[in-house]
Amino acid sequence: MQAIKVDKAHVETYTDEELKLLLKKPNIKKCSFSEYQSWVMTNFLFCTGVRQRSLIFIQVKDVDLDNNMVKINVTKNRKPLLVPINQTMANILNEYLKYRQHKTTDDYLFCNVFGSQLVKSTCYQRLYEYNKRRGVETTGIHRYRHTYAKQWILNGGNVVTLSKLLGHSSLQITQNYINLLVSDIAEQVNEINLLDKFAGNQSIKMKKN
Numbered sequence: 001m002q003a004i005k006v007d008k009a010h011v012e013t014y015t016d017e018e019l020k021l022l023l024k025k026p027n028i029k030k031c032s033f034s035e036y037q038s039w040v041m042t043n044f045l046f047c048t049g050v051r052q053r054s055l056i057f058i059q060v061k062d063v064d065l066d067n068n069m070v071k072i073n074v075t076k077n078r079k080p081l082l083v084p085i086n087q088t089m090a091n092i093l094n095e096y097l098k099y100r101q102h103k104t105t106d107d108y109l110f111c112n113v114f115g116s117q118l119v120k121s122t123c124y125q126r127l128y129e130y131n132k133r134r135g136v137e138t139t140g141i142h143r144y145r146h147t148y149a150k151q152w153i154l155n156g157g158n159v160v161t162l163s164k165l166l167g168h169s170s171l172q173i174t175q176n177y178i179n180l181l182v183s184d185i186a187e188q189v190n191e192i193n194l195l196d197k198f199a200g201n202q203s204i205k206m207k208k209n
């Protein structure tokens with residue numbers, strides 16, 4: 001049977017103000033490892049747009065800081081993905097690995113208090129509490145994925161490149177992301193007013209019959 005198509009609701013994303021609060025680095029000398037790790041995960045989610053399931057399966061050996069790449073072995077379409085990271089994220093991970101104190105490179109990048117792999121519920125709870133402490137009421141790991149896509153488009157990023165970075169199997173899926181962000185992009189329509197730019201601010205008087 002063919003799946004029934006339903007209308008997709010508008011996806012909420014993190015605001016610029018919320019991102020500034022969430023991405024601000026905590027005082028390592030005063031915060032717990034859990035809070036510090038949550039900050040690293042928050043940066044990673046926003047920097048790469050990976051899904052939660054992909055995040056918790058990343059192993060230390062998947063991180064290549066020499067080439068600023070992270071291998072994502074667990075994806076929705078079951079195809080491994082190489083995700084590039086910027087130098088800022090590479091520096092964050094380089095510092096984090098010193099505190100992570102992994103025994104082997106087979107250890108998971110993000111761990112629980114026992115050094116084992118994070119489960120979905122623990123990962124969500126960690127970030128939920130982290131957001132609350134930062135004064136951000138909205139919580140959602142997948143929200144970072146949509147925020148990443150939104151910021152990429154608003155900052156002039158290429159749609160084809162975005163599709164590859166998100167690991168989408170087709171451009172149509174990426175287009176669905178963009179369509180759900182129309183209300184956010186629409187705010188720029190008034191800022192980039194092409195009519196005013198080329199026609200000027202003209203007032204038109206209509207004659208009465």
